[in-house]
Amino acid sequence: MPSEPLEAEFARPPALSSEQEEELRVLGQEHGALQLSHAHELSRRSTEHTLANLERSYTRQGIHVVEFEKGKREDPREWSRWRKWYVTLTTAFLCTAAALGSSIITGDMEGPTRDLHTSQEIVNLTVTCFVIGFGIGALAKNAATLVVGRQIAGLAASAPICNVGGSVADVWAIEERGLPMATFSFAIFLGPVLGPLIGGWIGERAGWRWIYWVLFIFSGLCFMLTLVMPETLATALLRKKAKKLREETGDDKYRTIEELESPPFKEMMKTALGRPLVMLFTEPILAFMTIYLSFVYSILYLLFFAFPIAFEEVRGFGLGMTGVTFVSVMIGITLAMLVMPLQEKIYAHYTKFGTYPEARLFPMMLGAILLPSALFVFAFTGAYGHVHWIGPCIAGFMFGFALILLYISGNSYIVDCYSDYAASAIAAKTLVRSEIGAMVPLYVTQMFHNMGFQYAGLLLALVGVGIAPIPFVFYRYGEGVRGRSGRATQMVRRTEKESNLESI
Incomplete structure (x- = not known):
């Protein structure tokens, strides 16, 4: 019996480590023209090698390890398009x-x-x-x-x-x-x-x-x-197959890797509940990226209350036309989604010979400039009825574009920085983000009414300026910060010759 149990995702050979797979289950971060980096390929080979050794070990013990049969489309990844x-x-x-x-x-x-x-x-x-x-x-x-x-x-x-x-x-x-x-x-x-x-x-x-x-x-x-x-979860399908084989044959030795290797429930709960909070307070990259992404998320929900003030109260728009103004944000989001695949090409170039999480930060650095710019425009155009309505809509477009750049890039950076603990890192970030976002409706209307539209918007823009250096700082010093962490991914850079030799 191996000393360290495998995660549930190991019931089928995954393309990434178990924590990376779990992160994809939570958020689905990979966008655009995805390519297997050197690190991903090494992880895949290591996992398949481990699974093969486990299967041989259990077979020698008389246990029938249940797997998908190739060509029968039992594996969801072999289903038709x-x-x-x-x-x-x-x-x-x-x-x-x-x-x-x-x-x-x-x-x-x-x-x-x-x-x-x-x-x-x-x-x-x-x-x-x-x-x-x-x-x-x-x-x-x-x-x-x-x-x-x-x-x-x-x-x-x-x-x-x-x-x-x-x-x-x-x-x-x-x-x-x-x-x-x-x-x-x-x-x-x-x-x-x-x-x-x-x-x-x-x-x-x-x-x-x-x-x-x-x-x-x-x-x-x-x-x-x-x-x-x-059902799409491979482990669930394999458990169902193993149960059917046990019933048909009367042989209780048909088992999946997950059934044989799953850690105790208490251990899983300790990891799921404890590790995210520990990482949040001990990992600087996770802490500061959580602050940034929580602010971005709160601005999205803040606009749901600020737009009606800018268009209904200040300009006299009806409910329907005020809703139409959100099309500007939608256009910004759509355009950003169309250009994000370019980031994957840039990332593939920088990770050709090894891991480099900071290559994820290029879109975030652009978004860090666009976000406060959008808030400044919104503050100084939304506050005045004599300013054309296109002004706040331009701010909405800029915010929608910045939202995608910041959020996707930031989440991807967290995943790459904590590849072995990605699910825990994202769980910590999501907890804080959700709590902060939920508080927005409780103060936003009073904030804009009591401070005045212009000054409330200006305050948000200044906060955006204050946190804007975060992606730039981590692009410059992120490698050193990760080097002092016990959980973060360490830099792996190779020459082209070394990479080619290792792939043989």
């Missing part, structure tokens, strides 16, 4: 629905405030508490029911957000994931931006309750799609 794309598009659709639910109600926040005889702050809690209550919202007779329903809805919506990236990673090989992962990521960012656009028109034409009814109907359609979606 149309079936893979069905899984990809269906799961992306689910993500859009979940993300849409978080923001669609911001299209009409005055309706429930008026009809339920409550304050704007209480209604804003429905965004904070969003994390199958879509139907409950439409039936709400008081603010408490509305808030509780949104809390239930958010808990349910967290399932597709956390697991869809894993389904995509299950069916596509690493070198094929570029377009599927980009599709999934686009759905994640598209949902929140579509929310105010759709919700604004529904609220204006049919009333705020119909926002919840439409969301309820849309979610029902998504649920029907999931009923015919196949």
Whole structure:
């Protein structure tokens, strides 16, 4: 019996280490024209070698290790392309629905405030508490029911957000994931931006309750799609196959690697709950990148409340037309997604002869300049009714573009820096990001009203300027910081000759 148990993902030969695979299950970071780097290839070979040794060891003990049979399309990665794309598009659709639910109600926040005889702050809690209550919202007779329903809805919506990236990673090989992962990521960012656009028109034409009814109907359609979606997790499929073989043969020695090597539940819980927090307070790269990405995430949700102030209160736009202004953010997001594959080519060039996580930071450095610029433009154009409405929309476009550059680049840098602990690092970042993002609705309206639109926007822009050096500092000194860490990936650089010799 080996001294160190394998992760569940080792039940089939993965393309990356177990923690990297788990990270892809959580977020699906790899975008654009993905290529196997030298480090990825070495990891794959090492994993396959370990699995082969384990299988031989268990075979000598009389245990039948259950694996996929090649050519029978048992492995999700051997499925037909149309079936893979069905899984990809269906799961992306689910993500859009979940993300849409978080923001669609911001299209009409005055309706429930008026009809339920409550304050704007209480209604804003429905965004904070969003994390199958879509139907409950439409039936709400008081603010408490509305808030509780949104809390239930958010808990349910967290399932597709956390697991869809894993389904995509299950069916596509690493070198094929570029377009599927980009599709999934686009759905994640598209949902929140579509929310105010759709919700604004529904609220204006049919009333705020119909926002919840439409969301309820849309979610029902998504649920029907999931009923015919196949299982994609290889370990689950192998467990099912092993169970069937045991029942058919009466031989209890048919087992999967996961069943034989899984660590105790207590150990898994200790790792899952303890390591992310320890890393957050002991790893400078993770701590500062978490601060930066949490700020970016909070600005996204801040705009859901700041845009109505800039366009409804200052310029007299209706709910529907205010929602249309979010198209500017959507255009920025779309354009950034189209140019992100260029970063993968740059990254492939810099990692041709070894690992180099800092090569992920080029888009983030550009985004660090664009983000405060967008906030400055928004502050000095959104505050004044005599300034053309295109001004705040330009700021929205700039922010949408910067959002993708910062978020994808930052997450990818974290994954590359902590390749063996990527899931724990991302879990820590996600925890802080979600908590900070959830607080935004509780103060943003008061902040813009009490400080004044211009000064509130200026404060945010100055914060953006203050944290802008983070990616530049890590590009220059990241290697040294990682060198002093016990968990971070260390630099592996080789000459072309050394790389060619090692690949033989």
